[in-house]
Amino acid sequence: MATLREVPVIDAVYIITDDKNLMDRKDFCGADVRPLAPRLARHPFHFLTYEFWRFNYELHGLKETFPLGDVHFFLGWRTPLLKPITLENMYHSLMEDGGASRIVPILPVDPHLYTRLPGLKRYFPVWCAPGLDRQLAPQLYRVVNVCVIHTKRLLEIIPHTKGYRVTREEGLEIKRESDFELVEFYFQRRAGADISLPNGNEP
Amino acid sequence: MTTTFAMITARGGGSTFYRKNTYPLLGKPVIAWAIEACLRAQCVDQIFVWTEDKEIRSIAEKLGAHCLTRPKSMVHYHSGFHSAEEFNRNKYDQIQAIAGTQGDVHLSLNCNNLLIRPATLDAMFDVLMDNPNLGRILGVKAVDPDLCLINDKTGYLFPFWNDPDTKPVEYPPLFRAIGVNIAHRLRLEEGIRDTLHFPVSPEEGLDFQNEDDVALAEFYLMKRWGGRIETGDSG
Numbered sequence: 001m002a003t004l005r006e007v008p009v010i011d012a013v014y015i016i017t018d019d020k021n022l023m024d025r026k027d028f029c030g031a032d033v034r035p036l037a038p039r040l041a042r043h044p045f046h047f048l049t050y051e052f053w054r055f056n057y058e059l060h061g062l063k064e065t066f067p068l069g070d071v072h073f074f075l076g077w078r079t080p081l082l083k084p085i086t087l088e089n090m091y092h093s094l095m096e097d098g099g100a101s102r103i104v105p106i107l108p109v110d111p112h113l114y115t116r117l118p119g120l121k122r123y124f125p126v127w128c129a130p131g132l133d134r135q136l137a138p139q140l141y142r143v144v145n146v147c148v149i150h151t152k153r154l155l156e157i158i159p160h161t162k163g164y165r166v167t168r169e170e171g172l173e174i175k176r177e178s179d180f181e182l183v184e185f186y187f188q189r190r191a192g193a194d195i196s197l198p199n200g201n202e203p
Numbered sequence: 204m205t206t207t208f209a210m211i212t213a214r215g216g217g218s219t220f221y222r223k224n225t226y227p228l229l230g231k232p233v234i235a236w237a238i239e240a241c242l243r244a245q246c247v248d249q250i251f252v253w254t255e256d257k258e259i260r261s262i263a264e265k266l267g268a269h270c271l272t273r274p275k276s277m278v279h280y281h282s283g284f285h286s287a288e289e290f291n292r293n294k295y296d297q298i299q300a301i302a303g304t305q306g307d308v309h310l311s312l313n314c315n316n317l318l319i320r321p322a323t324l325d326a327m328f329d330v331l332m333d334n335p336n337l338g339r340i341l342g343v344k345a346v347d348p349d350l351c352l353i354n355d356k357t358g359y360l361f362p363f364w365n366d367p368d369t370k371p372v373e374y375p376p377l378f379r380a381i382g383v384n385i386a387h388r389l390r391l392e393e394g395i396r397d398t399l400h401f402p403v404s405p406e407e408g409l410d411f412q413n414e415d416d417v418a419l420a421e422f423y424l425m426k427r428w429g430g431r432i433e434t435g436d437s438g
Contacts, residue, residue: 046362099357113380115376138352139352141350143349160360162359167415168415185418193434194434196429200425
């Protein structure tokens with residue numbers, strides 16, 4: 001919430017939710033609380049999709065909840081470390097590129113990947129060039145679940161998504177309970193606080 | 204009696220950021236953390252560090268590791284000066300000269316994986332030794348499957364998995380190889396080449412590659428060993 005309010009190009013902040021506790025409140029931390037349309041509650045939002053019917057469906061679903069603007073920032077609670085300046089830079093990068101309708105934060109990922117089929121012990125290489133130095137393999141990126149969307153371009157079928165490279169810190173997404181401690185660590189570090197632990201937990 | 208040698212290849216310059224292998228994390232160089240993980244592993248008999256760098260050599264020798272001299276012409280794998288066989292022969296001839304044997308089992312550890320636990324190395328070793336059909340065991344770490352590439356033609360993103368009807372949590376699990384592997388040299392020479400993949404925790408699978416990773420590495424090290432991080436800069 002605080003992050004979005006510090007982005008100068010954002011005019012209004014909405015919380016879209018199906019959480020009953022939140023929905024009972026009209027306002028939360030200064031943001032307007034709106035219920036998510038039931039048909040979107042289980043819908044898999046994909047910021048890289050090229051299917052026009054899909055983003056048309058999604059935007060019209062969201063239109064039932066709040067008035068659509070020219071540009072939308074979609075941000076969840078799992079990315080508390082994304083900085084306002086990063087969101088602002090993403091916005092400007094998108095505005096300056098007429099060929100893209102969306103921009104997402106991305107983080108480089110080691111491409112030396114395997115997958116595992118249920119019931120089998122073996123791991124299968126996703127792509128395999130044995131002996132190839134991993135620094136020579138095609139680069140892969142993890143998409144951070146945040147998106148800035150240029151509504152008009154999207155509806156005019158300009159479906160490309162740009163990537164905006166962020167740091168590991170900003171790209172952290174809370175997935176496990178242990179990630180909260182890491183988030184707190186990063187906030188303390190940003191505040192310039194010295195951090196110390198007298199003893200570790202290693203035997 | 205099986206002889207197990209740990210092998211760390213460490214370049215002075217660093218392939219991803221300058222002098223990465225001697226970068227201090229909580230006051231101790233990256234390579235020192237990696238060597239200490241091998242020192243505490245029960246399965247490791249001796250540790251060898253292959254390097255051309257004086258500072259790395261000094262750090263390694265102080266910790267009790269043997270240093271193997273890496274010729275300058277062998278610092279870059281793709282320089283074109285040497286074949287793969289020549290790289291291996293250089294290392295193993297030196298090991299033979301020092302230890303009197305090339306060792307039965309080789310544990311290779313990339314300095315990037317400084318957070319691997321000795322207990323994990325021992326567990327990997329035990330699995331390898333308990334399965335006579337295995338030639339090698341390779342560490343892997345789970346990764347988020349929501350991936351993409353940058354399309355060369357357009358410069359825009361292209362999804363790695365292209366099933367928009369599936370939520371990312373339902374994608375097939377993905378893992379990446381980490382720079383920790385244990386090879387049974389004798390079995391491999393006999394043609395027993397099966398590889399088992401051994402999943403490690405997200406923390407142990409951290410790939411320390413650039414300055415962006417310093418904070419995270421220090422966070423995990425501090426949790427394990429205690430310590431103090433002085434910051435003084437804010438975002």
